[in-house]
Amino acid sequence: xxxxxxxxxxxxxxxxxxxxxxxxxxxxxxxxxxxxxxxxxxxxxxxxxxxxxxxxxxxxxxxxxxxxxxxxxxxxxxxxxxxxxxxxxxxxxxxxxxxxxxxxxxxxxxxxxxxxxxxxxxxxxxxxxxxxxxxxxxxxxxxxxxxxxxxxxxxxxxxxxxxxxxxxxxxxxxxxxxxxxxxxxxxxxxxxxxxxxxxxxxxxxxxxxxxxxxxxxxxxxxxxxxxxxxxxxxxxxxxxxxxxxxxxxxxxxxxxxxxxxxxxxxxxxxxxxxxxxxxxxxxxxxxxxxxxxxxxxxxxxxxxxxxxxxxxxxxxxxxxxxxxxxxxxxxxxxxxxxxxxxxxxxxx
Amino acid sequence: xxxxxxxxxxxxxxxxxxxxxxxxxxxxxxxxxxxxxxxxxxxxxxxxxxxxxxxxxxxxxxxxxxxxxxxxxxxxxxxxxxxxxxxxxxxxxxxxxxxxxxxxxxxxxxxxxxxxxxxxxxxxxxxxxxxxxxxxxxxxxxxxxxxxxxxxxxxxxxxxxxxxxxxxxxxxxxxxxxxxxxxxxxxxxxxxxxxxxxxxxxxxxxxxxxxxxxxxxxxxxxxxxxxxxxxxxxxxxxxxxxxxxxxxxxxxxxxxxxxxxxxxxxxxxxxxxxxxxxxxxxxxxxxxxxxxxxxxxxxxxxxxxxxxxxxxxxxxxxxxxxxxxxxxxxxxxxxxxxxxxxxxxxxxxxxxxxxxxxxxxxxxxxxxxxxxxxxxxxxxxxxxxxxxxxxxxxxxxxxxxxxxxxxxxxxxxxxxxxxxxxxxxxxxxxxxxxxxxxxxxxxxx
Numbered sequence: 028x029x030x031x032x033x034x035x036x037x038x039x040x041x042x043x044x045x046x047x048x049x050x051x052x053x054x055x056x057x058x059x060x061x062x063x064x065x066x067x068x069x070x071x072x073x074x075x076x077x078x079x080x081x082x083x084x085x086x087x088x089x090x091x092x093x094x095x096x097x098x099x100x101x102x103x104x105x106x107x108x109x110x111x112x113x114x115x116x117x118x119x120x121x122x123x124x125x126x127x128x129x130x131x132x133x134x135x136x137x138x139x140x141x142x143x144x145x146x147x148x149x150x151x152x153x154x155x156x157x158x159x160x161x162x163x164x165x166x167x168x169x170x171x172x173x174x175x176x177x178x179x180x181x182x183x184x185x186x187x188x189x190x191x192x193x194x195x196x197x198x199x200x201x202x203x204x205x206x207x208x209x210x211x212x213x214x215x216x217x218x219x220x221x222x223x224x225x226x227x228x229x230x231x232x233x234x235x236x237x238x239x240x241x242x243x244x245x246x247x248x249x250x251x252x253x254x255x256x257x258x259x260x261x262x263x264x265x266x267x268x269x270x271x272x273x274x275x276x277x278x279x280x281x282x283x284x285x286x287x288x289x290x291x292x293x294x295x296x297x298x299x300x301x302x303x304x305x306x307x308x309x310x311x312x313x314x315x316x317x318x319x320x321x322x323x324x325x326x327x328x329x330x331x332x333x334x335x336x337x338x339x340x341x342x343x344x345x346x347x348x349x350x351x352x353x354x355x356x357x358x359x360x361x362x363x364x365x366x367x368x369x370x371x372x373x374x375x
Numbered sequence: 376x377x378x379x380x381x382x383x384x385x386x387x388x389x390x391x392x393x394x395x396x397x398x399x400x401x402x403x404x405x406x407x408x409x410x411x412x413x414x415x416x417x418x419x420x421x422x423x424x425x426x427x428x429x430x431x432x433x434x435x436x437x438x439x440x441x442x443x444x445x446x447x448x449x450x451x452x453x454x455x456x457x458x459x460x461x462x463x464x465x466x467x468x469x470x471x472x473x474x475x476x477x478x479x480x481x482x483x484x485x486x487x488x489x490x491x492x493x494x495x496x497x498x499x500x501x502x503x504x505x506x507x508x509x510x511x512x513x514x515x516x517x518x519x520x521x522x523x524x525x526x527x528x529x530x531x532x533x534x535x536x537x538x539x540x541x542x543x544x545x546x547x548x549x550x551x552x553x554x555x556x557x558x559x560x561x562x563x564x565x566x567x568x569x570x571x572x573x574x575x576x577x578x579x580x581x582x583x584x585x586x587x588x589x590x591x592x593x594x595x596x597x598x599x600x601x602x603x604x605x606x607x608x609x610x611x612x613x614x615x616x617x618x619x620x621x622x623x624x625x626x627x628x629x630x631x632x633x634x635x636x637x638x639x640x641x642x643x644x645x646x647x648x649x650x651x652x653x654x655x656x657x658x659x660x661x662x663x664x665x666x667x668x669x670x671x672x673x674x675x676x677x678x679x680x681x682x683x684x685x686x687x688x689x690x691x692x693x694x695x696x697x698x699x700x701x702x703x704x705x706x707x708x709x710x711x712x713x714x715x716x717x718x719x720x721x722x723x724x725x726x727x728x729x730x731x732x733x734x735x736x737x738x739x740x741x742x743x744x745x746x747x748x749x750x751x752x753x754x755x756x757x758x759x760x761x762x763x764x765x766x767x768x769x770x771x772x773x774x775x776x777x778x779x780x781x782x783x784x785x786x787x788x789x790x791x792x793x794x795x796x797x798x799x800x801x802x803x804x805x806x807x808x809x810x811x812x813x814x815x816x817x818x819x820x
Contacts, residue, residue, distance in 0.1 A: 033620045041614055098691065098785070099706045174426070182430035184640045186677030196650035211623055213648040216616070285648070286613055286641050287675060295613045330617035332606060345580075347617075348609050 029200060029209040034327040036199065040216040040285070042323025043223035044070075047278035048296055049303040049315035050227060051271035057247045057310045058264040061150055062158050064165040067297030068172040069141065069272045073279025074288035075176055076137050078185050080130035084110055084123050125190045127284055134280045135273055142272025146265050169293065177290040184287035189215040193284075215284045222281050226274060227316055234312070243267055247310070302355045308368025318366055322351050408738045409524035409819030410502045417472040417737065419444070419724070420501030422492050422516060423530065425480040429508035429636055431671050432716045436506060436530055437478065438709055439717035443724035446704070447474045454704035458697040458753035459725060463732035470731055477501060483508060485515035492516045496523050502737050503528060505723055508716065510534030510583040517546040524819015526739045528723040531716045533635075533667055535586035538767035539808035544816040545739055547746055547766045549726065550719045551799070553587040554807055556666045556686040557594030559772040559794035563684060568629065568662055570599035575627035577618055577642055579634050580607040587633045589807060591666045595631075603627040612638065615645040623649070628656040631664045639665055640675040647679045668775050670714045673787035680777030680787060687773045689715040689755050690790055697755040712785050722754040726761075740816040758796070764803035766813065772799050 048070055055063045087106035095103035111119030122129070149168065153161045188194065193214040200209035234240035246253045246260040253260050279288070286292070303322055307314030328334055329350035338346035346353075358366060410418075421440045424433035445451045449466035456464050468474050477499040479491030488507065495501040504520050505528035507513040513532035520527035521543040529537060529548040533556070538548050564572075574595055578588040584607070592602050603625050608618055619642070622630055630651060634642050646652070646663055654661040668685035691702045691712035701721060705713040713721075726746065734741035747763040759770040774792040781787050801808070 029624065030621060034617060037616045037620055041616070095782075097783075098702060098712045103782070177426075177430065182427070183671055183675045184637050186640075186644075186675060186679070188677065194648075195653060196648065208623060208654065211620075211650055211654075213616075213650070215648065285644075287644060287677075289637060292613065295611070327617040332604065332621060345609065348611075 029205060030331065030333075031328075032200075033210050033212075034331055035324055036210070036212050036216075038324025038327035039220050039320065040323075041326060042320035043220050044278055044282055044296060044319075045300055045303045045323050046316045046319025047223050047226060048275055048300040049307065049319045050230060050312060051275040051278075052300060052304050053307070053310060053312050053315040054230075054267055054271040054274075056304070057312070058243060058267045059146075059150070059154065061153065062161050062165070063150070064162050064297065064301075065145065065169040065172065066165075066271075066275055067293030067295075067300065068169040069138065069275035069293070070279040070282075070296055071176065071288070071290065071293030072141055072172065073134055073138060073276025074187075074283050074292060075180065075279075076134035076276060077127050077130040077187055077280045077283045078180065078288055080133045081123075081126040081187055084108065084126050084129075088112055127187060127189060127280065130280055131277060134276050138273040138276030139269040141276070142269035143265065145272065146268040150268075151265075169297070173290045173293065180290065182290060184289040186287050187283035189218075189284035193218055219281050219285060223278065226277060230270070230274065231312070239263065299351060302351055306355050306358050306365055308365030310369055311365065311367040314365055314367030322354065325350055325354060406820045407818065408740075410496065410500045411820070412472055412500075412502060412737060415472055416475045417469055418499055418501050419474060419476045419727075420479060420492065420495035420499065420504040420506075421476055422479040422481055422488060422495065422504055422506035424483045424508050424512075425478070427481075427483040429483045429531075432508040432531060432636075432669070432714070433481070433506075435671070435714045435717045436508070436720045439705065439713060439721040440476065440505070440724060442704060442708060443721045444474050444476055447724070447728050451708070452700075452704055455697050455701045455721065455725060455754050458695075458700050459729070460752045461729045461733070463729050464725065465732075469728045470735070470737065474728070479506075481507060481509075481512050481516075483512060485511050488512040488516050489519045492519050493523070496520075496525055501525065503727055505720060505727070506530045507532055510537055510586075511581055513537050513548075514541045514582065517541065517543050521545045521814070521817055524739060524817045526727065526742055528720075528727050530720045530723065532583075533587070534583040535590065535807050536582055536811075538765045539586075540810035542765050542767075542811050542813050544743060544766075544813040547723075547726075547743075547761065547768075549723045549768045551686075551688045551770070551772050552767065553583070553590040553666070554801055554805070555772050555799040556587070557590035557592075558799040558801075559686050559774050559792075560591065560664070560666060560684060561594035561598050562794075562798075563774045563792055564595065564600075564664065565598040567684065568659070572600040572629050572659070572662075573603045573627045573657065574600050574629040574631050575603045575622050575625050576605040576631045576633055577615070578605055578607050579638055580609055583635065584633050586807065587666055588631075591631055591633065591664075593807075600629070608634070608638070608642070610638065613641055615642040616649070618642070619645045619649050619651070622646075622651065623654065623656075626656070628659050629662045629664060631666065633666060635667055635669070636672060637675075639672050643676050643679050643683070652682075668788060669716065670712075670785065670788065671716075673777065674784050676777075676787075681779050683777045684791070685775050685777075685788075687715050687775050687788070689718045690773055690775065690788065691718075691785075692790060693755065693773075693793075695755060695757065697753045701755055718755055722756075725754065726751075738818055740818050743816045757793075760796075762803070764813075765808065769796050769800055771796050 052066050087108045090105045091102040092105050097103050110122050196211045196213045199212045303318045307318030330347040423436045446454045481488035492504045503526045508531045510532045513529045517527045527546040535553050578584045632642050651661050665685040668687045730742045730745035734745040746761050749761045752758045756770040772794045775788040776791045778789045
């Protein structure tokens with residue numbers, strides 16, 4: 028029981044990341060009809076916004092300590108971050124400690140701008156091209172972005188810890204009456220789950236309860252008719268591309284304490300997120316969220332030793348690596364449009 | 376009636392062909408071995424990951440290779456050439472030929488690594504291939520070099536198989552291996568954590584991971600520890616939470632991460648996040664062990680590495696003259712201390728050049744003979760032997776621990792013990808290395 032509960036919790040934070048990325052992918056596909064393989068790169072750029080912001084906060088004044096030497100026997104450089112110089116020890120150190128959550132404020136405008144430039148500069152030229160062309164150009168873009176990030180930040184993961192307050196774990200089992208140490212869960216993963224729930228709810232609320240959102244939904248359903256009503260739907264869709272980029276970016280920012288970011292992290296999520304979109308149903312926002320959490324939890328279950336042993340007996344080794352694809356095949360066989368897919372989407 | 380007959384035509388063709396070939400046969404001597412250098416220079420092929428997950432290690436290796444070439448050609452301050460006990464190198468290239476180099480990108484993929492090594496041998500005329508930051512890649516390229524008839528001086532490869540079941544006559548490894556890590560770590564672990572421990576292993580699912588796990592399991596069971604479980608994790612895993620979560624309820628009080636690179640950083644981060652290091656199990660503090668360390672990975676793991684034991688081939692903090700000379704050369708050229716990947720490839724380049732000088736030839740078979748059984752010192756690892764039977768270097772191994780309060784990002788690890796060479800030696804037919812044979816050296820051509 029405790030093992031099951033633990034894997035459900037694990038699946039929730041993994042599913043949160045899948046859901047956030049898949050939500051952005053679906054928004055772009057639903058509005059602009061573009062299959063955006065650079066969406067994982069947006070997730071990675073978001074993570075590197077956190078790294079960059081952390082580096083900015085750590086820009087330091089360098090003084091030489093004549094009493095200590097470095098590895099070459101020269102006076103040791105002592106670095107004091109300017110934020111500590113300017114705001115004092117406690118405030119400056121707190122700013123550095125809270126770099127990841129604070130970098131959300133930095134990431135939102137950056138990601139909106141990145142999304143705008145990407146859509147206006149490249150992707151809009153491929154609206155009327157076949158989906159294969161869109162996949163090729165966006166996949167190429169993802170590789171270019173990845174290599175640029177690697178050139179600037181190196182290939183190895185960069186540690187980007189959570190604030191001190193949220194490091195470590197808590198005993199979830201005790202909270203629900205189980206014995207101590209039965210279900211231990213890291214604080215930050217709970218924060219990530221809560222954060223993604225807020226972002227997903229906000230997107231749905233924005234689309235459901237604002238006039239702008241209503242027009243976007245109408246455009247997703249029938250772009251031509253909305254255009255005939257004199258509404259510049261393209262402008263709104265470009266904005267939605269920026270929103271989707273920001274959602275992916277925020278997912279990346281908050282993910283950095285879970286796994287130290289590296290230039291390839293977007294690719295790790297991209298393929299799985301596409302499977303999530305397909306399982307959820309192309310163009311369906313609730314489907315993307317549902318499938319994200321469902322596949323995240325399933326992936327966690329599949330890596331349990333008991334489950335792996337069981338499938339090994341059935342001549343299905345490494346079930347943890349294939350479970351998502353296996354489920355995708357089954358779902359598509361039973362429901363070819365995915366869990367919540369609409370008729371007519373990608374069927375022409 | 377024509378006087379042409381089929382026999383006549385064949386005869387005259389044979390005579391003409393022989394006549395046309397005669398000048399070539401007289402003037403062009405047949406090369407005795409692959410890419411025998413004929414001009415005033417000799418080309419070495421540096422095959423390292425320039426893209427992919429180990430690109431940072433590859434960059435550091437390239438820096439060290441370039442430094443070695445500079446020193447071989449008489450540039451810079453000469454680095455470890457002055458401390459190397461063999462005095463065959465004169466700073467005038469190798470055998471009087473200027474050393475040039477070409478580079479290839481392994482991408483940390485066996486097929487890409489073989490393709491780039493092949494291209495360097497066939498198109499660029501590389502006479503020796505060196506590099507690699509993965510055992511899978513090293514083993515693949517070593518096999519290719521054996522077929523092509525060039526020497527392979529392995530870089531960062533730690534699997535027992537490289538000089539075990541997959542060893543080749545044309546391949547030589549300076550870096551230590553998984554068995555040596557286990558043998559060096561076990562006594563330190565016994566002193567630190569006692570004899571009654573229960574270990575849970577997470578293991579990267581490929582050649583290096585398997586041999587690393589086998590080695591450390593044997594070593595820890597040798598000091599009385601029990602192995603609770605060994606879970607293989609796919610190499611592509613980035614989120615290890617679902618593998619870490621069951622550890623707490625398994626009854627284990629030690630987690631051994633047989634992971635390297637990004638895998639190690641991510642699994643260690645997950646383990647710390649799940650609070651393993653704050654827990655008490657079986658009345659003991661829960662501990663984490665990372666058998667193979669690298670400075671670059673330690674930097675990536677940040678504070679999570681504090682207090683964690685592991686092993687390395689070398690450290691820039693050693694105090695011997697060879698290390699000091701290398702750190703000074705490297706540090707002044709690049710502005711930061713070298714990693715143990717950089718040291719091993721620098722040493723390999725010097726060892727290759729020195730073997731050419733002592734053998735008086737670039738012929739792989741001559742170089743092989745010069746390296747086999749070669750004993751040397753002054754390259755940073757103390758007295759070292761290149762064993763004839765498997766082409767593995769035997770030298771001291773360092774047991775490291777993550778530093779509690781590092782002074783800077785290059786100072787994340789400290790030396791706990793320099794394990795003497797005798798403690799990590801093993802017989803050439805040890806079961807963990809059985810199943811292969813060197814075969815005969817292949818000069819190619």
